[in-house]
Each structure stands twice: as C-alpha cells, then as structure tokens.
Amino acid sequence: MTIAKFRDGGAVMSSQEIADLVSARHDSAKRTIERLAEKRVIQLPPLVEVKNHLGQTVEQYLFSGEKGKRDSLVVVAQLSPEFTGALVDRWQKLEEQVKAPALPGDYISALEHLLESKRSERLAIEQRDYAIETKAEIGSRREATAMATASAAVRQVNQLKEELGRGLRQATVAAVEKIAKRKFGKQGFRPLKNWCAENGVQAPKVHDPRYGWVRSWPADAWAVVYQIDLAELFGAEGEQA
Template sequence: MNLTTIGGQVATMTSREIAELTGKQHKHVIRDIREMLDALEKDGPVLGHVREEKDSRGYTENFHLDRELTETLVTGYSIPLRHKVIRRLHQLEEQVAQPAIPQTLPEALRLAADLAEKCQQLAAERDHAIATKAQIGSRREAQAMAAASSAVRQVRRLENELGRGTRFATVTAVEIATGTKYPFNAYVHLRKWCKANGVQPEIVPDRRFGEVKAWPAGAWAAVYQIDLATLFGASGAKA
C-alpha cells in the first residue's frame, strides 16, 4: 500500500479524530486499538507506523495510526462509520499531497519569509515609481499591485496553515505568543465550543506530532479571552 508522507513521516490519523468521526467514546477507540495491535502482534507484523502519546501520569492520551492500521481498525465498524473515517483519510492524503503547501514547519517559515520579502520589495518599487513619477503603463502598475496583494494573502494563509494566524491558532502557538502555559487538556474547552457552535478546527502540520488541531478565533475569544487578531495581527489581518 502506498502511504502518503509529510516531510518523510508517514501521514497518520489520531484516535481522537476517529472517535469524533464515529461518535464513539475515545476510551473505547483506545480499547479497540489495543485489541487490534495485540491480535496483529501474534502474526509478527512490523508496527513501525503506530505511535502512542502519554500524559504526565503515564496514561494514553492519543494513538497515531497510519492508513493501513486505520482501515484495519474500522473494518469491524458499521459501513456508515467506516465510510466517514476512510473519507477523512482521503482528505488528509489530498492535503499533504499538495506540493504548494510546505511539508515541514521550517519549510513553511522559510516560504513565509520569502513571500514577505517579495511583498516588501514590490511595495518599495511601487512607492519609488510614484515618488519619481515614473512613466509606467496602467497594466504594469495593476500587475505590480496584484502581485503585492497576492504575496500578502499567501503570507496570511501560511500563518493560518501553521496554526498561528488570526483565524485559527494551536494551543502551542498561543502559549509561545502569550508566554502562558495552558494545562494539557486546554483543548477540551475549545473543542466543546466548536461542537456547540458547529465549527470545525483546522488540521495543521506539527514538527512533534506530525499534525495537530488549530482552534478558531471565536473559540479562543469565548473560552480564554484571547483575541487572535491582536495576538498575531502583526503578521497580517484576517484573510
């Protein structure tokens, strides 16, 4: 089976996301995963693409499964639930397969810096042309303006894809920006707000876990009184 990768790492699906998609309790999904792994280990397969996260007390907080193990897990689920999980798997693979989106955090930061520099250069050229009353055609001026605007939009989009934008932000990004350490279960209240308001968090790349959830600005404002537009506004206004 061909596995989609992110920066050399196998793309995975978390046990929490499987629980949310299927409507099962997370502890029951954890139980199903353990039973599956125990059964597979009897045949001696290579289980290199399963990762277990534990909290400070040693309890399992999350499992990350590759495509093959995810499909094996949901084989025993009902057809509608199985369809939801497999459809989400396809969405994740389509997201990481897009070459225009950086595959690692350092790549994304470099691209964001390049785009910001290009934007500044275009703006400087435009201002110089205006100051010296340079004779440029209206078409060329429009192209320069469009290029500058496009660069700004790309920078803002990358900020949100990295989980530290004005529309969505990860817990880690907010912790770094505010200097505040949130409890390990801080996401629970954000997730509760999203469910109550029918809003979906974004999935963004993470150098530690492969991918994490970035929570919407409305959730941060309502739950923790954090204004993402103020916190990350220096990188660009809301897209």
C-alpha cells in the first residue's frame, strides 16, 4: 500500500511507492535510502508506520518538499535510472492534485474524506517526529559508546607500544632504527646512557625477542643526542598503518 497523502500543503511520496514505480523490493529501496543517507548524499527522510493491504504494520520513508523530491530522484537514479522520468511524472501528478484535490461529490462524503485525511496527516507527523527522536537518541548512545571504545583502544595501543619500547615517551635503539631506517652502531646507546646519567633519568627495561631485556631510552634523550622526535617518528608510523 502506497502513501499518496499531502502534508503542509505539499505532496508526499513514500519509499514503497518508489519501490513499486521501479519494480524493486521495498526493503531494497529502504537500504538504498539508508546507504545514501549514511554517505550524506541525501537527507534521511522521516520513517513512519502504515498499514499495508493485508492490515500489517510496515515502515516506510516519506519524501516531501523540494528537498524530498530531489532526494527521491537520487534514490531512483541508484535503483533504476531508466525510471527517473516516470518519477518526475509522478511528482508532477501529485503536485497537480495538491492544487486541485479530487473530493467526493456529496457534502457528507467530502467532510468524511477531509476528516480522515487530517487524521492520517496528524498520525504521520506524530510517527515521523517519534521516529526522528528515537533515532537521534539511539544515535547519540551509539556515538558515545563508539567514542569510549575507541579511546580505550587507543590507550591500550599506546601502553603496549611503551611496553615494547616503541612509544611516544620512550623507545629502544632497535625500534628507532627500524622506523627511522638509520643505524647507530653497536655503541649507539652510549650517548643516550650518558645523557640519562647526567640528568638523573632512569631508562626502563623492556623485553626484546632478539636480545632479551634492553633499555628503552626517554624521548628527551633521543631529542638531545640524535635530534629525533619520538612523537613525530612513531606518530608517522601510526598514520602509515
């Protein structure tokens, strides 16, 4: 069952009507709409519940106004471009009905028709507003959860890098040589060790699969002795990964 009602004095077209127009499954049309909205190609239209011809409650997206008309054309262009002209004709027919709506001939039937139209219009608006509020609340919760999860993951990665001697605050000679593609020689650690001794800084030991336990030298030592910025060096590594 398609929706051909009018809202705020303008025509409304449903995702079901679009699917019927291009001979596509309604769930396929809805997925196309949602995918385009996620990519910000179109604006996600309101989602409302209506009764189909079997009396079942189904969800349909509603396109309205010039923005909705434009977005519906984008959707059809994705589903079946050859039906773009038919969609334009359908919008024109709906807009003509807005200008001169066809009402039943007798007065009582006309009033009943108007009353039913207003009830359906109010229900559609209420359902649309509820759907928008619900989606916004769910979206906020998901975003907060995703941000918290991402922050925890970043902290874990940074901690692991520090433990492995290839972090932003300290790093082993082997780790720096690998990323910087530079060799410091067998005594390359000596200047770093001397700097730590002169400045009263303790270089912690970290595990290395080749050498066992080795020293992880602080960022300040690398900066002064070899003019190497660990934050820049290992930050660039993360970007490349």
